[in-house]
Amino acid sequence: MKVADVPNLPDAFREQLHDDGIEELYPPQAEAVEAGVTRGENVVASVPTASGKTLVAQMAMLSRVAEGGTALYIVPLRALASEKAEEFRAFEAFGVDVGVSTGNYEGTSEWLAEKDVVVATSEKVDSLVRNNASWLGNVSCVVADEVHLVDDRERGPTLEVTLAKLRQLTSDLQVVALSATVGNAEVVAEWLDAELVDSDWRPIELKKGVHYGSALHFEDDDQVEVRPRSGEKPEAALVRDALEDGGSSLVFVNSRRNAEAAARRLGDTVKPFLTDDEQARCEELAAEIRDVSDTETSDDLADAVANGAAFHHAGLASEHRSLVEDAFRDRTLKAVSATPTLAAGVNTPARRVVVRDWQRYTGSGMEPLPVLEVHQMMGRAGRPGLDPYGEAVLLAKSHEDLDVLFEDYVEADPEELRSKLVAEPALRMHVLSTVASGFARSRTALVEFLRETLYAVQEEDPARLESLLDDVIRYLEQNDFVTRDGDELAATGLGHTVSRLYLDPMSAAAIVDGLKAADGKPSALGLYQLVSRTPDMYQLYLKSGDREQYTEEFYEREQEFLGAAPSEFEDARFEDWLSALKTARLMEDWASELDEDTITTRYGVGPGDVRGKTETAEWLLGAAESLATELDLGGDVVVGVREARKRVQDGVREELLDLVGVREVGRKRARRLFDAGIETRADLREAPKATVLAALGGKEKTAETILENAGRQDASMSDVSVDDAPDEVAAAAASSAGSAGGASDDGGDAEDGDDDQQASLGDF
Numbered sequence: 001m002k003v004a005d006v007p008n009l010p011d012a013f014r015e016q017l018h019d020d021g022i023e024e025l026y027p028p029q030a031e032a033v034e035a036g037v038t039r040g041e042n043v044v045a046s047v048p049t050a051s052g053k054t055l056v057a058q059m060a061m062l063s064r065v066a067e068g069g070t071a072l073y074i075v076p077l078r079a080l081a082s083e084k085a086e087e088f089r090a091f092e093a094f095g096v097d098v099g100v101s102t103g104n105y106e107g108t109s110e111w112l113a114e115k116d117v118v119v120a121t122s123e124k125v126d127s128l129v130r131n132n133a134s135w136l137g138n139v140s141c142v143v144a145d146e147v148h149l150v151d152d153r154e155r156g157p158t159l160e161v162t163l164a165k166l167r168q169l170t171s172d173l174q175v176v177a178l179s180a181t182v183g184n185a186e187v188v189a190e191w192l193d194a195e196l197v198d199s200d201w202r203p204i205e206l207k208k209g210v211h212y213g214s215a216l217h218f219e220d221d222d223q224v225e226v227r228p229r230s231g232e233k234p235e236a237a238l239v240r241d242a243l244e245d246g247g248s249s250l251v252f253v254n255s256r257r258n259a260e261a262a263a264r265r266l267g268d269t270v271k272p273f274l275t276d277d278e279q280a281r282c283e284e285l286a287a288e289i290r291d292v293s294d295t296e297t298s299d300d301l302a303d304a305v306a307n308g309a310a311f312h313h314a315g316l317a318s319e320h321r322s323l324v325e326d327a328f329r330d331r332t333l334k335a336v337s338a339t340p341t342l343a344a345g346v347n348t349p350a351r352r353v354v355v356r357d358w359q360r361y362t363g364s365g366m367e368p369l370p371v372l373e374v375h376q377m378m379g380r381a382g383r384p385g386l387d388p389y390g391e392a393v394l395l396a397k398s399h400e401d402l403d404v405l406f407e408d409y410v411e412a413d414p415e416e417l418r419s420k421l422v423a424e425p426a427l428r429m430h431v432l433s434t435v436a437s438g439f440a441r442s443r444t445a446l447v448e449f450l451r452e453t454l455y456a457v458q459e460e461d462p463a464r465l466e467s468l469l470d471d472v473i474r475y476l477e478q479n480d481f482v483t484r485d486g487d488e489l490a491a492t493g494l495g496h497t498v499s500r501l502y503l504d505p506m507s508a509a510a511i512v513d514g515l516k517a518a519d520g521k522p523s524a525l526g527l528y529q530l531v532s533r534t535p536d537m538y539q540l541y542l543k544s545g546d547r548e549q550y551t552e553e554f555y556e557r558e559q560e561f562l563g564a565a566p567s568e569f570e571d572a573r574f575e576d577w578l579s580a581l582k583t584a585r586l587m588e589d590w591a592s593e594l595d596e597d598t599i600t601t602r603y604g605v606g607p608g609d610v611r612g613k614t615e616t617a618e619w620l621l622g623a624a625e626s627l628a629t630e631l632d633l634g635g636d637v638v639v640g641v642r643e644a645r646k647r648v649q650d651g652v653r654e655e656l657l658d659l660v661g662v663r664e665v666g667r668k669r670a671r672r673l674f675d676a677g678i679e680t681r682a683d684l685r686e687a688p689k690a691t692v693l694a695a696l697g698g699k700e701k702t703a704e705t706i707l708e709n710a711g712r713q714d715a716s717m718s719d720v721s722v723d724d725a726p727d728e729v730a731a732a733a734a735s736s737a738g739s740a741g742g743a744s745d746d747g748g749d750a751e752d753g754d755d756d757q758q759a760s761l762g763d764f
Contacts, residue, residue: 001030008038008063012094026052028199029059035195037176038063040140042194044147044177046185048202049379050349053178054087056197057143060176065096065116069140073119074162076146076155078102079321079346084145085119109133122159127502129165130433140174142166147177147188148372150454151417157426160419163192164452165439180376184416191457203384210405211238211354212396219410234395235262235356236269239335243273247351247387248328251337252377254357256606259311260300262337262356267307270334274308281332282308285323292319293607295597305333312338315606340373342380349383353392358409372414419455422465425535428472428505432481436491436499443473443487479509497630501623507534511624514562515633521640524591524647526560528584529577531620537613539579540586540603550578553585586610587617591647593656593667614648621645655679663709669696676725684710689717690724698722 002024003009003017017023025033028047037043037060045056061071073088075081085100092098099115101124109128112118113135120128122144128136144163150156167173175192179185181200189196209218211234214227228237239249251266253259274282286302301320304310310324310333327333328348342348355377359366374394382390394409396402421427431446440446450456450465459465473489476482481495491499498508514530515522522530531537542550551568554577558565566573586603590610599610625641628634643654650660651667658680659670673679676695678687684707696703700717707715 001025001033006033006038006059008066009059010062010066010094013058013062013091016090016094022055025055026203027201028052028197029056031197031199032056033059035197040064040172040174042175042192043197044179044185044189044192044194045197046179046181046188047197047199048181048206049376050204050382050384051199051202053145054084057145057176057178058088060174061117061141061143062091062096064141064174067140070115070135070138071117071141071143072125072136072139072166073117073143074122074125074145074159075119076122076149076152076159077346078121079318079325080145081119081121083347088117088119091117110135113138122155122162123502125166126158126162126433129162129169130437130499130502132437136166136169139166139170140172142173142175144175144177146179148179148182148417150188150419151372151415153420153423156420157423157430160421160454161430161434164449165434165437167192168439168449168452180372180379180414182372182414182417187457188417188454191454202382204382204387205389206378206382206392207389208378208392208410210394210396210402210410212399212402216391216393217402217406219406232269233265235354236265238352238354238393239266240269242352242391243270243334245351248331248333249335249352249354250342250348250350250377250380251335251354251356252340252342253337254339254360256311256313256315256339258357259313259337259339260297260304263304263309263311263335264300266335266337267304267309270308273334278308278332282306285327285332289320289323292323293317293596295600295607297600297606308333309335309337312336312342313606314339314341314612315608317607317611320608340369340377349380349387349390351382351387351390353378353381353390355392355394355409358394358405368408370415371409371412374409375414417454419453419458421450421453421455422459422468424468424472425504425506427468428475429503431469431472432476432491432495432505433499435476435482435489436496440489442489443469443484446473446489476505479505479512481505481508494627494630497626501626503620503623504535507531507536507620508623508627510534510563511620512627512631515624515628515631515637515641517563518633518637518640521636522562522644523560523640524644525557525584525588526562527621527624527641527644528587528591528617528648529560529580530562531617531624532580532583532587533576534620536620537580537583537616539576540583540605540613542575542579542582543604546582547575547578550581550585554578554581583613586613587648590614590651591644591653593652593671614651618645618649621648659684662706664702664706665709669706672696681710685712688725689720690722691726693717693720694722694725 003014003022028045029052032043032045035041035043037056045053047053057073065071073084075084081100081102085098088098096116097114098117099112100119101109101112102121144159150160175194177188177192185198186196207218209216211226214225216224216226226237226241228234235251242249251262253262283306286306289302289305290298292298297315301310312321312324324336325346325348328336355374358369358374360369378392381392394405396405434440434446434449440449446469447466477484480492481498483490483492498505510533511530532539566577568574586599589599596607596610600607621641622645625638625645628638628641646657652660652670656670656674659665659673662681662684672695676691678684678692692707693703704715704717
């Protein structure tokens with residue numbers, strides 16, 4: 001089908017496609033048009049990666065925007081939201097306003113009402129529904145990207161409920177669901193009352209196979225010799241073989257440690273293939289990476305990048321991941337070893353994908369990966385316009401493995417999707433939000449609403465859903481989140497607050513019980529341990545030797561904990577408290593200004609984990625402050641919570657809280673200013689400029705900006721010299737600047753200032 005023949009497309013978009021060299025649609029795109037995607041019809045597109053799903057979405061969205069509607073594009077990850085928003089901003093050339101929103105789960109983001117296309121995560125959209133964002137009523141088209149993630153226990157229920165609520169909000173809402181190839185796409189189409197486009201067509205060939213011994217065995221019985229050299233691992237041989245043909249490689253492994261070790265080895269493989277220009281670009285990128293974080297992980301990543309390779313996993317800081325993804329896309333980096341996080345939708349195609357580890361540890365032993373997950377990894381192979389083909393290869397260690405991998409992955413169909421809505425944490429959270437937001441005001445209405453979900457389409461026993469629902473209603477009633485009068489249900493003031501704050505009701509119940517137990521102003525550690533006990537916080541694991549260490553700390557600081565502590569003989573509960581204590585100690589170290597490298601080493605985590613934990617703690621403590629205010633628990637409690645939140649947000653001791661409130665003063669700058677005798681915002685307005693300049697390392701522009709932000713009338717640094725500062729201040733500043741190594745712990749001390757960071761539940 002020619003683009004010119006597609007109905008209802010804005011002329012400006014047709015011209016843009018023409019300018020991009022797109023005159024004819026791919027077969028799955030043409031099928032979607034025939035199914036009515038540009039005429040407002042619901043469509044489920046279950047097609048492979050790189051087969052043009054995004055254009056299907058664009059055609060649907062822009063055809064509805066042309067009619068005066070608003071389009072909403074839902075993605076599973078914040079990184080993917082940023083990527084898609086940047087891609088869609090090309091529409092602004094012909095008058096389409098694009099907005100993106102991912103964090104801050106408490107507001108309605110009314111500024112989005114002015115946008116024609118909005119990109120957001122499913123959690124953000126769910127929060128907008130809970131907070132009754134008025135502009136959602138104007139949405140005429142919603143696109144659900146990666147809709148197969150309804151099968152995911154963590155993210156799936158939110159996507160499922162959000163789509164059901166959006167469909168109830170707008171009776172004529174068009175839903176376009178984009179999915180990987182799955183085993184039961186027709187069930188998703190039935191749920192959404194949609195036409196199904198189910199295709200295995202790809203624009204370039206994907207050759208799937210298994211490497212064993214010295215040969216690559218493909219599914220068409222073709223064999224290619226790829227013989228590892230002496231001492232060379234099979235994955236390195238496969239990367240080298242791709243490089244000899246000008247191709248890049250992704251290597252998937254099952255752990256962060258394995259990803260880092262593989263990147264070190266792959267750097268040795270890649271480096272001889274780099275041109276002088278490529279080597280220079282890699283070294284520049286390595287320097288950028290070192291500036292992101294002063295941790296061993298950052299240095300290890302930079303070392304690999306300098307050789308043209310990298311690793312990618314959830315322990316990296318988000319800036320690290322973005323730099324690696326961008327450099328791999330533009331082929332600066334030739335090989336990346338990654339955990340499966342990289343297969344979750346972010347656009348990182350490669351000539352060859354190597355699935356080295358097709359098993360993972362699940363707590364009870366090594367288990368094979370799901371077929372769908374492996375197929376998602378394989379789908380990263382081959383990029384139209386750059387690669388003549390893509391190759392996806394699994395590694396076998398025996399002839400038996402060779403046969404098993406062909407049967408279980410290469411030739412196998414992906415699993416069927418199953419709703420995870422009735423997992424108890426998801427159900428209690430979404431039942432409360434459904435009542436609080438007015439979607440259902442009775443048990444009967446709740447049952448009717450839940451019948452609009454994928455779970456209801458798949459569940460053969462309606463009585464099971466109602467039984468689970470009654471259990472959840474009883475829990476919410478017992479914890480004063482809802483009231484019940486016969487069939488009627490209503491959220492209490494506390495229940496409305498919990499729903500608005502986007503908390504799991506069990507987290508809210510734990511926080512409320514803990515805060516009520518506070519005797520005066522709670523300590524920061526007590527509050528950090530409290531929020532670490534909630535289901536909304538991923539706790540740190542207790543490793544060998546940790547139990548003894550944290551049991552000792554448990555008894556030393558027992559008086560600080562909020563709520564009744566379990567006995568040491570209650571094994572499961574006690575271990576949970578110790579895991580929460582370990583997590584809280586990480587936060588306390590951060591809020592005591594311990595450097596990031598020491599923290600990552602002490603707790604065996606990456607910089608991304610530190611930031612994820614502290615951001616989640618900030619969000620949960622913000623919620624705790626709202627709950628304490630709602631319940632009128634007293635000024636000491638509210639002040640204690642507020643201070644603990646600010647400290648974990650900024651990574652500072654109490655005495656620096658006033659200084660870090662000045663924009664572009666982060667934890668390191670605040671400490672240097674404090675040590676120079678400048679202890680408050682008011683001091684910044686009165687202190688000698690030379691002292692300020694010396695404390696800030698002689699950076700005149702930075703000093704002027706900070707003084708302006710503090711409200712100083714004359715912030716100019718002209719004719720000001722560090723030499724005019726007291727000797728002890730200049731010496732301390734020089735020593736502090738030298739030890740900092742140019743890296744930043746918090747973004748606030750980067751040379752050009754800090755960006756606002758929104759709290760998040762974390763990307764994994």
